Amino acid sequence: MESSRLVSIIFIVYTIILSTSSVNCTENNNLVTNQAALFVFGDSLFDAGNNNYINTTFRSNFWPYGQTTFKFPTGRVSDGRVIPDFIAENAWLPLIPPNLQPSNDNNQFTYGVSFASAGAGALVETSPGMAINLGTQLKSFKNVVRSLRSALGEVEANRVFSRAVYLFSIGGNDYFYPISATSSPFQSNSNEKFADIVIGNTTSVIKEMYNMGGRKFGILNVGAYDCAPAGLTLDRTNIGSCHGPVSELIDLHNKKLPEALRRLQRELPGFRYALHDYHTSLLERINNPMKYGFKEGNKACCGSGPFRGTNTCGNRMGKSYELCENVTDYLFFDAAHLTEKAHRQITELIWSGPPNITGPYNLKALFELNYAYIESPLDVSDENKDEVAL
């Protein structure tokens, strides 16, 4: 009995070693894989640590961030994994590394890379100097395009780019006071026009990626941050209510975004997208936490003040903070960012949700789409070559 148990334990250990080493062999030997890569853009919802490498106060590379899973503060703005980590797992990809991580090389880029930066907006006026805005993320992506083209050759690199999925979470910071209050496009335009400007900048980045070969785009609308712990405490005279002016802006954005994406689909042959209604999936959990296995839907695990809505988590800005005992009871980890448990739930909806929550494609369907390279010739016109060579 004992010896047969020992044999099976050895077998299990051996299998684990074998499967681990086969994963690494793939990584080392196959520069080009048959997997679709994942390129990640946007804000704190997706940042995997880029802000660790820039001079900003929008950082989370300190305890207790990272206490779950990594047991180490990676810079992700959560207790554990964020949405792109779970998407990568579903897509059989390794964790997608931050672009600014010094150990990055071309080999890793074939699985994708993350350009997301906490605090980032679609507009250059949002968090100036404190985050990597969407336009700058696009510029960094162009450098990756250039380096992959020289490492793999044009044909193979284009194959990677047309198969890849491009994932976006952007807009929240453009609309969230006090971040946006000082931005000049915000001050000098109507809400309606301001939302058009934010969406215009987002779709023009998507178009440029399309012109470089991108075909499959995943995008989240803006979450109900007006009702997050930070939103509930923004107006000191009305603590506990979703913040009206922010709600209004977010609603405008979320009304206009689907129209803008449908327009892109009409204009751009082969363009396919997955729009996740993050506003609904988040608000649903804020309002019905118990239904989703949370005890607290609008109080953060980490922070201070009412709803722990003041973001002092981890002694940010030298201020004291409270930390909950059991993070799995909470939807929000800090004043505006979700727990790993919540990220896992949202990812399932993005990955395989029905069209009324993620559509017209879901992420799984986008990853499985393989027609782009075969059916729609890449636009590698001279104009685009010049753009990439900048």
Ligand SMILES: *[C@@H]1O[C@H](CO)[C@@H](O)[C@H](O)[C@H]1NC(C)=O
């Ligand atoms: C294989 O890769 C994993 C994750 O990339 C790493 O943690 C592990 O140390 C690697 N194992 C070997 C044998 O190189």
Ligand SMILES: *[C@@H]1O[C@H](CO)[C@@H](O)[C@H](O)[C@H]1NC(C)=O
């Ligand atoms: C970082 O930014 C702060 C204020 O924005 C500035 O005072 C400081 O000199 C900067 N540090 C470096 C290393 O650039």
Ligand SMILES: *[C@@H]1O[C@H](CO)[C@@H](O)[C@H](O)[C@H]1NC(C)=O
């Ligand atoms: C992009 O944003 C800038 C402000 O940062 C604005 O002037 C410009 O019109 C916007 N572009 C589009 C296409 O909406």
Ligand SMILES: *[C@@H]1O[C@H](CO)[C@@H](O)[C@H](O)[C@H]1NC(C)=O
């Ligand atoms: C945390 O809460 C979850 C769900 O409510 C429970 O399963 C788990 O045992 C708790 N963990 C601790 C350490 O109390």
Ligand SMILES: *[C@@H]1O[C@H](CO)[C@@H](O)[C@H](O)[C@H]1NC(C)=O
């Ligand atoms: C979406 O459709 C499913 C059934 O496929 C339904 O259970 C769910 O309530 C719908 N969600 C929304 C947000 O309408």
